[in-house]
Amino acid sequence: MPAASADRLDLHHALRRLSPRHRKVLVLHYVAELSVEEVAGQLRLPVGTVKSRLNRARHALAEQFGDEREGVSNA
Helix, strand or coil: HHHHHHHHHHHHHHHHHCCCCHHHHHHHHHHHCCCHHHHHHCCCCCCHHHHHHHHHHHHHHHHHEEEHCCCCCCC
């Protein structure tokens, strides 16, 4: 599946361009499948801060991928 590999590389590069604090919350929430509350506990941050960072990180990724991924939900 070459397309899947290319997509994975694109995502990897996009994640590396995020700030460490945004990358951490995305990885913990989406890869480690922790709840927002669990991410907050792991990072010793308020829940609102985690939600804000997730939102900003998703928007930053969306900007990197541009219009080609515009229809993809970031929920």
